Amino acid sequence: MEKPKRHIFVCTSSRINGQQKGYCHAKAGVEIVSRFMEEIEECELGGEVFVSNTGCFGICEKGPIVVIYPDNIWYGSVTPDDVERIIEQHIEGGEPVKELML
Amino acid sequence: MEKPKRHIFVCTSSRINGQQKGYCHAKAGVEIVSRFMEEIEECELGGEVFVSNTGCFGICEKGPIVVIYPDNIWYGSVTPDDVERIIEQHIEGGEPVKELML
Numbered sequence: 001m002e003k004p005k006r007h008i009f010v011c012t013s014s015r016i017n018g019q020q021k022g023y024c025h026a027k028a029g030v031e032i033v034s035r036f037m038e039e040i041e042e043c044e045l046g047g048e049v050f051v052s053n054t055g056c057f058g059i060c061e062k063g064p065i066v067v068i069y070p071d072n073i074w075y076g077s078v079t080p081d082d083v084e085r086i087i088e089q090h091i092e093g094g095e096p097v098k099e100l101m102l
Numbered sequence: 103m104e105k106p107k108r109h110i111f112v113c114t115s116s117r118i119n120g121q122q123k124g125y126c127h128a129k130a131g132v133e134i135v136s137r138f139m140e141e142i143e144e145c146e147l148g149g150e151v152f153v154s155n156t157g158c159f160g161i162c163e164k165g166p167i168v169v170i171y172p173d174n175i176w177y178g179s180v181t182p183d184d185v186e187r188i189i190e191q192h193i194e195g196g197e198p199v200k201e202l203m204l
Contacts, residue, residue, distance in 0.1 A: 001161070001204040003174060009154070014116035016132045016155050030118045052111070053118050053157040059103070069171035072105060102103040 004050035012053040023060040035083040075100040106152035114155040125162040137185040
């Protein structure tokens with residue numbers, strides 16, 4: 001199996017009881033996922049970068065949360081407008097976006 | 103912020119439209135999350151291991167899927183009964199469970 005080089009996890013407050021409800025969801029978590037998917041397609045990164053929505057990371061007050069593995073970089077207070085920069089600077093350029101790091 | 107030493111992601115087929123529907127969900131994805139949470143508490147690993155439920159990883163035919171970062175180990179066809187072994191052998195012992203690796 002070919003693993004992605006980078007795996008981007010975005011909290012969408014998806015609960016295991018099937019509800020999707022919480023801070024990151026309220027604060028555009030779903031839109032952030034969609035923007036990552038658009039950017040990945042646009043930059044032709046589909047083969048090497050994968051995006052997943054997740055449940056709560058337990059640090060809601062710092063949300064919306066985006067975590068990138070295997071780099072182990074945690075971003076907080078992410079907005080949909082930050083997505084392009086994360087892709088260009090971190091994913092393509094290899095330089096994490098310091099201003100958003102937790 | 104203190105990051106977890108290991109982050110376990112379990113597909114529960116959580117969709118960004120709020121539905122939770124799909125192969126891993128049908129095949130005990132939610133029970134696998136709960137078992138990981140129980141084992142982590144029992145083994146007092148709460149400070150260093152975190153579990154997240156996720157949306158689809160796109161390899162449903164190999165599900166239920168469990169991914170562990172930053173190790174970047176992908177497991178397939180996981181059952182709730184495999185959870186104890188993953189915690190003991192991989193998380194505590196540092197030896198990934200080869201039979202389940204994709």
